[in-house]
Amino acid sequence: xxxxxxxxxxxxxxxxxxxxxxxxxxxxxxxxxxxxxxxxxxxxxxxxxxxxxxxxxxxxxxxxxxxxxxxxxxxxxxxxxxxxxxxxxxxxxxxxxxxxxxxxxxxxxxxxxxxxxxxxxxxxxxxxxxxxxxxxxxxxxxxxxxxxxxxxxxxxxxxxxxxxxxxxxxxxxxxxxxxxxxxxxxxxxxxxxxxxxxxxxxxxxxxxxxxxxxxxxxxxx
Amino acid sequence: xxxxxxxxxxxxxxxxxxxxxxxxxxxxxxxxxxxxxxxxxxxxxxxxxxxxxxxxxxxxxxxxxxxxxxxxxxxxxxxxxxxxxxxxxxxxxxxxxxxxxxxxxxxxxxxxxxxxxxxxxxxxxxxxxxxxxxxxxxxxxxxxxxxxxxxxxxxxxxxxxxxxxxxxxxxxxxxxxxxxxxxxxxxxxxxxxxxxxxxxxxxxxxxxxxxxxxxxxxxxx
DNA sequence: TCTCTATGTGACCAGTTGGTCATATCAAAT
DNA sequence: ATTTGATATGACCAACTGGTCACATAGAGA
Numbered sequence: 001x002x003x004x005x006x007x008x009x010x011x012x013x014x015x016x017x018x019x020x021x022x023x024x025x026x027x028x029x030x031x032x033x034x035x036x037x038x039x040x041x042x043x044x045x046x047x048x049x050x051x052x053x054x055x056x057x058x059x060x061x062x063x064x065x066x067x068x069x070x071x072x073x074x075x076x077x078x079x080x081x082x083x084x085x086x087x088x089x090x091x092x093x094x095x096x097x098x099x100x101x102x103x104x105x106x107x108x109x110x111x112x113x114x115x116x117x118x119x120x121x122x123x124x125x126x127x128x129x130x131x132x133x134x135x136x137x138x139x140x141x142x143x144x145x146x147x148x149x150x151x152x153x154x155x156x157x158x159x160x161x162x163x164x165x166x167x168x169x170x171x172x173x174x175x176x177x178x179x180x181x182x183x184x185x186x187x188x189x190x191x192x193x194x195x196x197x198x199x200x201x202x203x204x205x206x207x208x209x210x211x212x213x214x215x216x217x218x219x220x221x
Numbered sequence: 222x223x224x225x226x227x228x229x230x231x232x233x234x235x236x237x238x239x240x241x242x243x244x245x246x247x248x249x250x251x252x253x254x255x256x257x258x259x260x261x262x263x264x265x266x267x268x269x270x271x272x273x274x275x276x277x278x279x280x281x282x283x284x285x286x287x288x289x290x291x292x293x294x295x296x297x298x299x300x301x302x303x304x305x306x307x308x309x310x311x312x313x314x315x316x317x318x319x320x321x322x323x324x325x326x327x328x329x330x331x332x333x334x335x336x337x338x339x340x341x342x343x344x345x346x347x348x349x350x351x352x353x354x355x356x357x358x359x360x361x362x363x364x365x366x367x368x369x370x371x372x373x374x375x376x377x378x379x380x381x382x383x384x385x386x387x388x389x390x391x392x393x394x395x396x397x398x399x400x401x402x403x404x405x406x407x408x409x410x411x412x413x414x415x416x417x418x419x420x421x422x423x424x425x426x427x428x429x430x431x432x433x434x435x436x437x438x439x440x441x442x
Numbered sequence: 443t444c445t446c447t448a449t450g451t452g453a454c455c456a457g458t459t460g461g462t463c464a465t466a467t468c469a470a471a472t
Numbered sequence: 473a474t475t476t477g478a479t480a481t482g483a484c485c486a487a488c489t490g491g492t493c494a495c496a497t498a499g500a501g502a
Contacts, residue, residue, distance in 0.1 A: 183349045447499095452496105463482105
């Protein structure tokens with residue numbers, strides 16, 4: 001980080017820092033890394049171009065600082081959800097996690113936007129590392145939920161944990177995308193669903209995760 | 222389309238057309254729409270900048286033409302898989318579809334790349350329409366599989382079809398992404414998996430789709 | 443008041459972009 | 473040999489990019 005932010009920036013009055021962070025976050029979330037314009041950031045935060053280079057080393061530096069900021073916000077949420085649902089059963093925890101995700105995105109659309117952008121931007125700096133950090137975080141989360149659930153006998157004992165982690169990660173991640181990227185969601189129409197419809201979809205999803213699709217005799221342990 | 226390609230392009234010798242399509246496909250798949258450089262396309266296909274504008278109206282025109290070309294290739298595959306598995310049971314069909322997808326991406330990485338790029342490129346022209354077309358295509362496919370499977374009694378009779386479609390779309394799509402975008406795949410390591418490991422993962426995935434996660438008594442119709 | 447350091451500034455730079463256009467090339471028809 | 477219509481070309485343009493730098497400003501300590 002010390003290679004990225006200059007002390008000058010940290011000495012700045014907090015509201016000025018906030019203005020710059022906000023402007024940069026917006027721009028990166030809107031356009032992605034390579035298309036984001038420093039001129040726009042500078043104009044929106046009301047500072048001079050030169051000043052930007054007194055705060056950060058270069059465009060990459062700005063981006064990494066912003067991403068780091070975003071990550072820290074997400075991390076706080078996940079830890080909190082995990083702890084506050086410690087006592088509940090597996091499926092309730094899963095459901096609450098998903099709903100917490102939906103609420104988070106509604107509250108911090110730009111943070112989610114920057115994540116989506118980086119997802120397929122080959123040119124975002126350190127993309128590989130940044131993405132793996134995020135997904136690993138999610139994977140660890142699910143894995144831990146699964147282990148506890150299995151230990152309590154709420155889940156099939158023979159579940160392959162890594163594949164199951166993959167399934168959960170895929171389903172919840174995609175559900176969030178569907179709820180916030182209309183183009184993504186052909187079937188459910190989540191982007192303009194009301195609270196109650198969203199809840200119904202979540203429950204249908206949980207039911208499928210529980211019982212699967214097959215008719216007839218179920219798995220016997 | 223007539224607004225997009227000029228007749229001049231279609232009059233060109235086929236190998237010249239192919240060279241240009243190839244160069245454009247590569248560039249768009251590599252960089253995405255806004256970052257793709259016409260200069261690069263021109264250089265790689267060995268034609269003059271001016272010529273490009275005798276073939277297409279503008280950058281958007283080139284992109285839409287290429288995308289259209291890509292879509293037609295995908296469409297052919299899906300139709301073929303659907304027909305050739307007509308007689309099999311639901312889960313076998315699903316499994317074969319997924320494996321066909323993996324094979325397709327291996328054979329046409331650029332076509333898949335262009336799809337991934339457009340996925341989150343807010344600035345790709347007509348992005349909304351293009352994406353919806355693709356996803357709708359997939360959704361229709363799964364929906365049709367599901368209806369047949371349910372009619373044959375292979376699936377729970379009370380399955381909510383749209384949510385189930387969503388589940389299948391999410392899982393298979395993500396599986397394909399994991400198999401081709403390493404950063405995306407923390408848990409399974411599919412990108413460097415051998416044939417046999419990949420097959421095992423597919424079967425584990427199918428098992429989870431069949432039976433779900435829950436222990437104990439299964440759903441009774 | 444003068445000095446010194448930290449901070450602020452915007453004209454400026456080279457490089458790249460998508461797009462244009464006057465001109466050149468060429469094949470067929472007359 | 474000449475005309476004609478389609479096709480090919482690359483120098484050129486305005487707009488923008490990330491990044492620089494000589495200079496202005498301000499505030500604290502002397």
